[in-house]
Amino acid sequence: MELKRVVVTGLGALTPIGNNLQEYWEGLKNGKSGSAPITYFDTEKFKTKFACELKNFNPLDHFDRKEARKLDRFAQYAMVAADEAIKDSGIDLDTVDKFRVGVIWGAGIGGLETFQNEVINFAEGDGSPRFNPFFIPKMIADIAPGNISIKHGFMGANYTTVSACASSANAMIDALNNIRLGYSDIIVSGGSEAAVTQAGMGGFNAMHALSTRNDSPETASRPFDATRDGFVLGEGGGALILEEYEHAKARGAKIYAELIGGGLSSDAYHMTAPHPEGDGVVAVMKNCLENAGLKPEDIDAINTHGTSTPLGDVAELKAITKVFGEHAKTLNINSTKSMTGHLLGAAGAIEAIAAILSMQHGLVPPTINHENIDENIDPSLNLTLNKAQERDVKIVMSNTFGFGGHNACVVFKKLDE
Numbered sequence: 001m002e003l004k005r006v007v008v009t010g011l012g013a014l015t016p017i018g019n020n021l022q023e024y025w026e027g028l029k030n031g032k033s034g035s036a037p038i039t040y041f042d043t044e045k046f047k048t049k050f051a052c053e054l055k056n057f058n059p060l061d062h063f064d065r066k067e068a069r070k071l072d073r074f075a076q077y078a079m080v081a082a083d084e085a086i087k088d089s090g091i092d093l094d095t096v097d098k099f100r101v102g103v104i105w106g107a108g109i110g111g112l113e114t115f116q117n118e119v120i121n122f123a124e125g126d127g128s129p130r131f132n133p134f135f136i137p138k139m140i141a142d143i144a145p146g147n148i149s150i151k152h153g154f155m156g157a158n159y160t161t162v163s164a165c166a167s168s169a170n171a172m173i174d175a176l177n178n179i180r181l182g183y184s185d186i187i188v189s190g191g192s193e194a195a196v197t198q199a200g201m202g203g204f205n206a207m208h209a210l211s212t213r214n215d216s217p218e219t220a221s222r223p224f225d226a227t228r229d230g231f232v233l234g235e236g237g238g239a240l241i242l243e244e245y246e247h248a249k250a251r252g253a254k255i256y257a258e259l260i261g262g263g264l265s266s267d268a269y270h271m272t273a274p275h276p277e278g279d280g281v282v283a284v285m286k287n288c289l290e291n292a293g294l295k296p297e298d299i300d301a302i303n304t305h306g307t308s309t310p311l312g313d314v315a316e317l318k319a320i321t322k323v324f325g326e327h328a329k330t331l332n333i334n335s336t337k338s339m340t341g342h343l344l345g346a347a348g349a350i351e352a353i354a355a356i357l358s359m360q361h362g363l364v365p366p367t368i369n370h371e372n373i374d375e376n377i378d379p380s381l382n383l384t385l386n387k388a389q390e391r392d393v394k395i396v397m398s399n400t401f402g403f404g405g406h407n408a409c410v411v412f413k414k415l416d417e
Contacts, residue, residue, distance in 0.1 A: 003180040007415065008256040009248050010089025010241030011353050012081040012190070016052035016234050016340050020084060024350075025357050027339060028365040029388050033218040034340050035232050041198055047205045050217030051196045052234035052341030070134050071147065072111035073194035077237035077346075078144035079151065082188050085239035086152065090253060091186065093152060102156030102184045103145035104175045106168030106191030108345030108402065109200075110141030110160075116199040144192055156184045162345070164402025165305075167191055168238070169348030172410055173262035175242045185247045190349035192237030204233060207272065211308065221342075222369035223306035223335035224313050224383050231307040234341030238349030240356075257356045257412040260395075261292025267405030274312050274401065278319030281399070284407035285323045288397065292411045296324045299331065299411070300391065301364055303355045303398040306335025307342050314376050316399065321378060332364040332391055334384040339368055348400035348408060355396040356412055364389045 013020060016034025017027030027034070034052040043049035059068040059076050062083075068076065082103075086093075091101075118135045137143055142160040149158050157178055161170040168191025175187035204210045211230040213220035221232040248255060265287055267280035274281070289296060304316055313335075321328045336354045343350055358364050370385040382389075397411045 004182055005245035006176050006179045006242050006259045007245050007248050008240050008259060008356060008412070009243045009253040010085040011256060011356065012084030012088060012239040013350060013353055014054065014057070014077050014081045015236040015350055016054060019054065019057060021088065024353070025361070028336060028354055028357070029361070029363055031366045031368045031387065032339055033368060034234065035217045035220055037217060038196065040196060046201055047212050048201060048210045049214045050220065050232070051201065052232055053196055054236055070138065072114045072138045074107060074111055074192045075138070075144045075147055077194060077235070078105060078192035079147055081190060081192065081237035081239040082148045085188065085241050089241040091241070097185065098153050099155045100185040101154040102178065103148045103154055103158050103188045104171045104178065105145040105160045105189065106171035106345050106348065107141040107144060107160055107193060108162060108164045108167045109193060109195050111139035112195050112200055113197045114138040116197050148188060154188065157187070163406040163408065164404055165342065165344050165347050166400045166402035166406040166408040167345035167348065169352070169398070169400035169408035169410055170264070172240065172242070172259070172348065172352060173264065173408060176259050176262050179242060179244050185244050187242045188239060189242050190237065190239035191346040193344040193346040194235045195344055196233055196235050200233060209309070219369045221308050221338050223308045223338050223367055224374060224377055225370045226372035226374040228308045228310060228313065231309055231337065232341035234343040236343055236350065237346050238353050240349065240352065255415050257359055258415050259410065260413045261288050261294070261411045263288030263291055263409040265407045267407065269405055272403050274315040276311065276315055278315040278322070280405055280407050281316055281319035281401065282322050284409045285319065285397070285399070288409035288411055294395065294411065297327045298395050299324070299397050300393045301332040301355070301358060301396045303351045303396065304333060304335050305399045305401045306337055306367070308337065317377055317381060329380045329382070332382055332384050332389060334364055335367045336365055348398065351400065352398045352410055352412070355398045359393045359396055359412065359414055362390055362392055364391050364393065
C-alpha cells in the first residue's frame, strides 16, 4: 500500500508573544520574551511569581458570555487557534466531506483551573456535593477536540492524545498516520494548555521544576545558559490543518510545508528526569529520520525541546551530537521556549508552527537570554543565540519530550512537487 502524502494548509497560534499567527511570528523573529509577573492570582506565597501568560486575551471577543462559562481556558484556546487555522486553510465548510475531516488534539493536563476551583469550592462548603453541572465536561482533556468538531460539524476521528509535554506532537503524528493510511482527508491537529493556576504553579514549584528568577522574569527562560534554573510555565494553543496532498492540490490550497515523518520513543528511565546521555532522545530522532526516509545530513535546523532545565538541555544536545555527528555543527539549533515559556501539552504544536515559519521566511528564530557559557555544552554547536539567523531551511525537525519519558519528534519539508 502506498502511503499518502500529508501537507500543512492552515496555521493558527495563540501564544504568550502573540495572539494570532502574524503576531506570533513577529514575536519570534524579534526575540520577544513573553514572561512577566502573574496577573491571574496573588503570588505572594509562591516561590515563582511569574509565567508566560497570554496578553490581552478576552474570551468575550470570541465567545458569548454563556458559551465562555462552559469552557475551561484550555478549551477556549483550542477553539480560537483552530478557528484561525481553519480560516487560514480556506476550507469550504459547505462542500467538504465532513465525515473525512477529523480533530486529533493534544493536552497534557486539560481543565486544571476548572478542577482546582471546583475542589476548592467543595472543600470550603459544608460537605454537600454542590458542583457545577459543567464541571466534568469543562475539565476533561478530550473536550477541546469535541468542541472544535461540534462547532464545525467535523465527523471524522476525534480524540485527545495525552503524553505530558509531548502531547501535541503525538497528536500530529497520529494525524499524519491517519491521513497517510487514507482514513481522512483533513485533520485539525495541535494542542492547548492553561496551567497557569495556583495548582499548576504550586505543583511544579514543589518538584523544583520552575525558574525562581523573580527579580528578572523576562530573562528567566534561558535555555543552554549556564545559570538556567528551571522552565517558565506558559499557556496558549497552536493548530495545524494537516491535509492529504492530492486533496489540497485539487482545491487549490496554499501549502506551507509537507509533514514527512514522525518518531516516538521512551526514556524508560525516570518519572521526570531525562536520561543523562539522552538515549531516548537519540532513539526518537533516529526513528523520525527513518520514518521520513531521511539521512541526518538532510536536516537544516532543529527546534529543540530546550526547556531551560539544567539536566534536560545538556541531555538533548548530547543526543543531537550522537545522531548528527559532524553535521551537528552545521545545524541551526534553537529553543523558542526562551520566548514563549513551556506550554506543556501545547508545546509541540506552537514549536512545529515556529519551525514551519522558519522555512517559509528563511529565518531561524533565536534562543534568547543567553549570557553565560555552559562548559557542559559543545561550543561548536550553533544554538542561534540571542538573534535570529537567516538561513534557507529546506527540512526542519522539532523535538518534544514529556514527564514519564515520552519523546516525540516531527520533521517538515518545503514542498517538493
